[in-house]
Amino acid sequence: MHPITVRKMQFDIPTVDNFNPKWAADNIMLSYLATGTSLYVAYLEPFLVKSLRRVLDQVKDEELRENVDRFCRQEAQHYMQHERFNAAILEFGYPGLRERFDRLKGDFEHFLAAKGDKWCVGFVEGFEAYTTQSALKAFSSRLFEHPRTDKRFGALFEWHLAEEIEHRNVAFDIYQHLYGDKLFRAKLCYIAQMHIWRFTLDCMKIMSPVDTARFDDSYRVKPLDRALATVAVIPMFVKTYLPWYTPHAYSVPDNIQQLSESLTEAAESIS
Numbered sequence: 001m002h003p004i005t006v007r008k009m010q011f012d013i014p015t016v017d018n019f020n021p022k023w024a025a026d027n028i029m030l031s032y033l034a035t036g037t038s039l040y041v042a043y044l045e046p047f048l049v050k051s052l053r054r055v056l057d058q059v060k061d062e063e064l065r066e067n068v069d070r071f072c073r074q075e076a077q078h079y080m081q082h083e084r085f086n087a088a089i090l091e092f093g094y095p096g097l098r099e100r101f102d103r104l105k106g107d108f109e110h111f112l113a114a115k116g117d118k119w120c121v122g123f124v125e126g127f128e129a130y131t132t133q134s135a136l137k138a139f140s141s142r143l144f145e146h147p148r149t150d151k152r153f154g155a156l157f158e159w160h161l162a163e164e165i166e167h168r169n170v171a172f173d174i175y176q177h178l179y180g181d182k183l184f185r186a187k188l189c190y191i192a193q194m195h196i197w198r199f200t201l202d203c204m205k206i207m208s209p210v211d212t213a214r215f216d217d218s219y220r221v222k223p224l225d226r227a228l229a230t231v232a233v234i235p236m237f238v239k240t241y242l243p244w245y246t247p248h249a250y251s252v253p254d255n256i257q258q259l260s261e262s263l264t265e266a267a268e269s270i271s
């Protein structure tokens with residue numbers, strides 16, 4: 001089997017009647033961060049696919065072309081599954097959330113229409129450099145296996161992040177192959193990472209007051225909590241700007257390799 005395996009999965013999908021916003025390890029901050037990410041990728045991942053597909057003809061290396069094609073097919077599966085989960089989140093009744101989500105869609109439409117290929121591929125790499133680290137961190141914390149994590153979201157994120165790790169080199173490799181401009185790459189890493197982080201914090205600001213009123217004070221995220229979360233994530237961002245950064249330096253722990261194999265067995269179909 002190819003190390004970047006495209007899997008079609010079947011998941012148990014939450015509905016608005018049985019969705020609890022504090023679904024990740026009974027921790028509201030982690031839950032909102034992951035929920036914001038789930039909403040974000042619904043519009044980001046089509047952008048990733050379109051950005052790389054439109055430069056594919058310029059790629060002269062056969063192996064890289066196949067990896068880019070597999071990357072795009074994995075990402076297409078990701079956003080289609082997240083859309084199904086996001087329906088419950090969006091229906092849960094958060095005034096302003098749908099509008100913020102629509103504004104995100106407009107951002108990506110604008111990027112595709114107004115920015116050049118190098119900018120878009122740089123943005124893709126900036127996002128991927130962040131997700132690889134987040135994925136490794138999430139797996140080492142065992143967040144998605146936590147007894148108080150909603151198993152439906154846990155299964156979705158385990159699959160998604162395992163595949164992010166499988167294709168971790170692809171955006172970096174295509175950017176290097178086509179452009180190799182490290183300073184511009186660092187700038188786009190910053191732009192992409194700020195873009196998702198701002199969106200995620202905005203979702204938290206919209207959702208937390210509603211959930212606090214609807215449930216209890218354990219759903220409250222204070223400005224200080226958001227500031228501390230931002231401080232905690234900065235080292236992950238900065239690491240990706242360094243001229244010697246490469247995703248090829250990561251070693252993937254055995255348990256993630258085993259997870260990839262078990263996902264392949266559980267998949268409805270693979271290619």
Ligand SMILES: [Fe+2]
Nearest residue numbers: 045075078164
């Ligand atoms: Fe993805």
Ligand SMILES: [Fe+2]
Nearest residue numbers: 075128164167
């Ligand atoms: Fe990805």
